[in-house]
Amino acid sequence: MKLAGFLLLIVFATQAYAQKADFDHIDFHKADSIALGYKNEDLDNLPELAHKLTTNLDTDVERFRAIYMWVCTNINNDYGLYAKNKRKREKLKTDTVKLQAWNQTVTKTVLIKLLKNKKTICTGYAYLLKTLSNLANLECEMIHGYGRTSTTKMADLETQNHSWNATKIEGKWYLSDPTWASGLENPVSKSKKLDYIEGFFLADPRLFAVNHYPVEKQWWLLKERFPSFETFKNGPILYGKAYRNLSLHLAPIKLHNLVNKYETINFKYELDLSLNAQDLRFEIDDGYERKTVTPRLTLNDGQLVGLEYQFRFGGFYDLHVFAANDLIATYTFKVSD
Incomplete structure (x- = not known):
């Protein structure tokens, strides 16, 4: 029987990729508690804030966690600035000189609004995480690309539209x-609700690659060949809450x-430890009605589900x-x- 799409086969090796599971022995409750304890801190003294967040923690990963949690739960999204920047970049995409000048202008605006109002867009989030981490003697880089x-x-x-971070901990990025x-945009209201999603912290690069495409290929952090930009653009829609439920997305890849009718379509995921295969369901919309169906479970090897x-x-x-x-x-x- 013909299979729909290309079924990606991966040999799973324990801790083969740098991800949060490397630190399963670490309890992040202390780091999170410290971050939440400084909820009302301003950004007028970043060295002092970095010191407050990290001085009573023992490991680099806990120090990074406290900084990351603070940024995610204290900085708000500036959707107005995001929309303005998006419109301007679209308008200037064919004029390299004017686009570069606009990028310099908006970068200054981003930093001013971030430090003054604790509101920003992705560039500001990534900048603040990098800056506070560097002040705590942690290697952290801003990664630019497409989301x-x-x-x-x-x-x-058609132009770069997103920024995120890579952090070096115990010799690995x-x-x-x-x-x-910190939350994703509501497609109807165009607003962003603060709604922390754990899965974006030290994410598996293979899951991250479904909706992040770095300009500098070294930041894929993948062992296999990185996907083409066309493959990335043609990939499935993966929602933010997928990072609460999946450890890996394998198929379909488009x-x-x-x-064809009666053709077997394969769906393959690695689930988060908190999720059972029985929790998965499909909702299918044909343009007239929407129905809920239970797919046939073909593989359930621990957390690997087909x-x-x-x-x-x-x-x-x-x-x-x-x-x-x-x-x-x-x-x-x-x-x-």
Whole structure:
């Protein structure tokens, strides 16, 4: 029987990739408590803030955790500035000189509004995390590139639109996204609600790569060959809450899929330890009605889960994957007769 798409096979080696699981022996409650204890601190003295957040912690990963948690829970998204910057960059995308001048202007605006009002866009989140980490003698870099969310249009990916961080801890680089960890944009209200998502902290690079594409390829932190930009653009929609429920997304690897009736479609994920395979369900929309279905479980090797589904009728369908009540992924299927 023909399989839809390319089923990615990965040999799972314990701790093969730099990720939070490297520190399962660390209890982050003390670091989180310290971060939450300084909730009302201003940004007028960053060296002092870095000292307060880290001085009573024993390990570099705890020190980074306290700084990261503070940034994620104290800085608000400036959607007005984000929208203005997006419109301007789109307008100037074919004029390199004017675009560079605008980038310099908006960078100054970002820093001023960040330090004064504790409001910013992704550049400000990444800058603040890097600065506080460096002040605490932690190696941390800003990574620039492209990010895909449920609201991202292909036109948004013609210019760089996102920034995040890489941090070196105990000799290894780790990826984190403080902007998306603090909450994601509501596609209807265009607002951003503070809603911390743990999975963006020291994320597995393979999951991170589904919706992050760095300009400098060294920051993939992948052992295998990194995907092309076209592969990235054509990938599935992975929502922020996927990072609460998945450790890895393996298949399908495309958003838009062409299949035949009764063709077996394979879905493959590695689940977070808190999630059971029975918590997964599909909601399928054919443009007229939306129905909930339970996919057939084909593989459940610990946290590695395989699911199968077949469409019985031709047409065009949106297939949404839910983990309990969390929407985690969306794909489309054109089913041929």
